[in-house]
Amino acid sequence: MAGSTKKTASPDAPADGQVRRGGPGKGTWLFVLAVGSAAVYPWWSMRTPAFTAVDDAAVQVGELKDHLARSGEPARVVQVDLDGHPKVSQFDDIDASPSGYGRVACGPIAAAVALGGDDWPALLAEIVATAGDDYGARTGIQPGPYAAALRRTFGWWNVKARDRTTLGVLYGALASDRIVIVDLKVNDDRVVPSDQPPNYAHFARVLGIDVREGEIYLDNTLHGPSYWTVSLEDFMAAWRLPETSASVVLDAEGAEGVDRWAVIVDAGWP
Numbered sequence: 001m002a003g004s005t006k007k008t009a010s011p012d013a014p015a016d017g018q019v020r021r022g023g024p025g026k027g028t029w030l031f032v033l034a035v036g037s038a039a040v041y042p043w044w045s046m047r048t049p050a051f052t053a054v055d056d057a058a059v060q061v062g063e064l065k066d067h068l069a070r071s072g073e074p075a076r077v078v079q080v081d082l083d084g085h086p087k088v089s090q091f092d093d094i095d096a097s098p099s100g101y102g103r104v105a106c107g108p109i110a111a112a113v114a115l116g117g118d119d120w121p122a123l124l125a126e127i128v129a130t131a132g133d134d135y136g137a138r139t140g141i142q143p144g145p146y147a148a149a150l151r152r153t154f155g156w157w158n159v160k161a162r163d164r165t166t167l168g169v170l171y172g173a174l175a176s177d178r179i180v181i182v183d184l185k186v187n188d189d190r191v192v193p194s195d196q197p198p199n200y201a202h203f204a205r206v207l208g209i210d211v212r213e214g215e216i217y218l219d220n221t222l223h224g225p226s227y228w229t230v231s232l233e234d235f236m237a238a239w240r241l242p243e244t245s246a247s248v249v250l251d252a253e254g255a256e257g258v259d260r261w262a263v264i265v266d267a268g269w270p
Contacts, residue, residue: 051168053260057236060167064211067168077174078208082217085207087226088113094124101128102137104250107146107181107203109221114179114205115154115265127153139251142243143183143258146203150265158266163258167232170216170262171209179265180206182218183258184238185246191223193230195237197247204228206262236260 051063068075088109090096096103101124108127109120116123128135130152134145141149147161162169173180186202187194193204205219207227216235218228230238243255 049168049172051166053164053166055236055240055260057233060236061211061214061232063166064168064171068211073175075212076208076210077171078210078217079174079177080207082207082227085219085226088120088219088221089223090221091223094121098137100137102140104136104138104140106221107141108135108149110181110203110205110219111150111153111179111265113219113221114181115267123153136251139254142251142254142256143261143263144256147263150263154265158268159263161261161263163261165260165262167209167236170206171211173262173264174206174209177267179267181263181265182206182239183242183261184235185240185242186222186238188248191220192228193218193235193238195234195240195245199238200246200248200250201242 049067051067052059054060065075067073090101090105090109091103094101094105094109096105101108105124105128108124108131112120112124112127127149131141131145131149134149135141143161147159151159170180170182181203183201183203184193185195185199186192187196188198188200193202202222204221207217207219209216209232211232214232216230216232218230218235220226220228239260241257241259242261243249244257249255
């Protein structure tokens with residue numbers, strides 16, 4: 001888990017990475033962007049070789065295994081002590097009433113617990129406040145506005161949202177000590193990630209991947225144990241079109257057609 005010292009990006013920072021009009025001259029902004037690109041861009045790319053963005057789990061796993069065999073990187077990358085991983089509930093540990101966060105705060109709580117340390121409740125409140133009307137106590141938040149709220153909270157340069165991404169990208173982010181949160185489907189009866197109905201969309205932090213064992217570990221803020229162990233094949237199926245293909249859709253009008261979506265946050269967020 002990231003350190004407990006919480007810092008907040010300037011509220012004047014652009015949420016979408018675009019330079020606002022006015023203020024410093026064009027030359028100044030070009031210089032800042034050039035330096036920023038040189039300093040920021042590599043952390044997204046240096047550990048992310050090209051992987052094929054296909055839906056076939058066997059192909060993605062095979063490519064990742066081949067990459068690890070060539071690079072000598074470990075097959076297992078886990079960011080936490082799974083045996084001692086604490087349980088945090090989005091129902092019991094926050095105000096889950098309709099007048100509070102509701103029972104749908106999976107996205108904000110995933111980021112807050114991962115990056116807020118002992119002060120995660122305050123960070124949760126900040127993320128939800130930053131999201132504004134994009135977050136609802138009955139509907140939650142969609143991936144696009146969620147990523148935008150994280151950018152405004154942690155700095156746009158520290159947050160990268162990716163659609164139709166790969167297991168290789170997740171592995172590279174985890175190995176680089178980034179926080180990875182995915183949008184996937186969870187079975188309502190068994191409360192496990194699954195593409196089997198009845199199911200609904202849910203944001204969960206990825207705690208680690210074991211490519212040799214074919215497993216991925218996900219933080220569980222719903223009912224049950226503190227984390228899930230899911231086969232990579234089942235994870236890939238649950239990762240497909242969570243907002244639009246789940247049998248239970250809380251925000252039918254606003255549901256985004258994301259597919260294998262993840263948001264990656266620099267755990268050091270200066």
